Amino acid sequence: MQHDYAIDISPAKESTLDKARTLDRFLAQVERKAFRIAELAVSNREEALDIVQDSMIGLVQKYADRPEEEWTPLFYRILQSRIRDWYRKNKVRSKWMSWLGFSKKDDECECEDAMASVPDPAGRDPQQTASNHESMEQLDEAIHNLPYRQQQAFLLRTWEGLSVADTASAMKCSQGSVKTHYSRALHALRLELEDYRYE
Amino acid sequence: MSEKDFLQKVNAHLDEQAEHLDAATQSRLNQARQRALEHVKSSEQDHMTDVIAGTRFRWLPASAMAGIAIVALGSFLFLQNINTVPEGGLDDPLEIVTSNNNLDMYEQLDFYMWLVEEDNSAS
Numbered sequence: 001m002q003h004d005y006a007i008d009i010s011p012a013k014e015s016t017l018d019k020a021r022t023l024d025r026f027l028a029q030v031e032r033k034a035f036r037i038a039e040l041a042v043s044n045r046e047e048a049l050d051i052v053q054d055s056m057i058g059l060v061q062k063y064a065d066r067p068e069e070e071w072t073p074l075f076y077r078i079l080q081s082r083i084r085d086w087y088r089k090n091k092v093r094s095k096w097m098s099w100l101g102f103s104k105k106d107d108e109c110e111c112e113d114a115m116a117s118v119p120d121p122a123g124r125d126p127q128q129t130a131s132n133h134e135s136m137e138q139l140d141e142a143i144h145n146l147p148y149r150q151q152q153a154f155l156l157r158t159w160e161g162l163s164v165a166d167t168a169s170a171m172k173c174s175q176g177s178v179k180t181h182y183s184r185a186l187h188a189l190r191l192e193l194e195d196y197r198y199e
Numbered sequence: 200m201s202e203k204d205f206l207q208k209v210n211a212h213l214d215e216q217a218e219h220l221d222a223a224t225q226s227r228l229n230q231a232r233q234r235a236l237e238h239v240k241s242s243e244q245d246h247m248t249d250v251i252a253g254t255r256f257r258w259l260p261a262s263a264m265a266g267i268a269i270v271a272l273g274s275f276l277f278l279q280n281i282n283t284v285p286e287g288g289l290d291d292p293l294e295i296v297t298s299n300n301n302l303d304m305y306e307q308l309d310f311y312m313w314l315v316e317e318d319n320s321a322s
Contacts, residue, residue, distance in 0.1 A: 059235070189209070
């Protein structure tokens with residue numbers, strides 16, 4: 001009877017340890033990029049760290065059993081979802097602050113996609129950085145100052161190398177929107193980084 | 200600079216930033232990863248509990264079947280005793296037929312009744 005017991009446990013335990021090791025390797029591989037993507041989106045280190053941790057837990061809890069090659073798009077889908085949650089919470093908070101008179105006004109424009117025009121949370125204007133010609137810093141600022149959706153589409157496509165379909169899935173929008181956001185982001189960056197282009 | 204070169208430069212810049220995160224941030228990311236991996240371990244423990252519980256109760260169905268068999272056998276024996284024909288009480292013709300007693304006596308019943316009448320008349 002003891003032999004049966006040993007046969008039942010070992011393969012399961014072994015496969016769980018293998019899974020843990022594989023997940024550890026995967027998360028270690030994506031955590032830095034994920035953190036930078038979140039930090040660029042929310043402009044707050046602590047919030048970005050919380051978002052990354054929630055995303056990691058979400059992946060482990062929900063998708064650990066899925067094939068490894070699916071983890072990257074799934075992880076970024078969770079990350080984007082957490083970032084959107086952060087924006088929603090912030091929007092509610094800013095509405096309350098506005099209602100209580102702590103803010104000047106809610107200056108949301110009536111665009112077709114409100115998220116596309118979310119301003120930089122740090123309050124910096126892309127125009128303000130145009131005169132900053134330190135190439136590396138300028139690039140960082142330029143990415144930072146892109147509207148949220150353009151920034152995320154650009155980072156996921158260019159830096160993380162997700163396909164248009166995976167980026168659309170992560171951002172919960174159509175593939176056409178991803179192409180539009182990406183194209184606008186690229187155009188804005190190249191315009192803003194004229195000097196950087198020719199270095 | 201071509202678009203491809205531009206994008207390569209952007210990627211190189213972003214990679215460099217990600218590689219040179221400060222120690223505190225790297226430590227926090229490591230902690231976050233370990234916390235996430237604890238959820239794999241807890242699901243493993245759940246699995247172990249299931250396996251152990253499964254081993255412990257593996258013989259439960261067999262034990263239940265054995266218990267049912269014992270009860271059924273006991274009931275059968277008990278009912279068999281109830282159905283046993285009491286001695287000397289064979290009034291019902293069906294009981295006579297179904298009992299294991301020797302039927303020869305009943306086949307010669309007329310003879311025995313005649314003997315009884317003969318005895319009575321002689322006395």
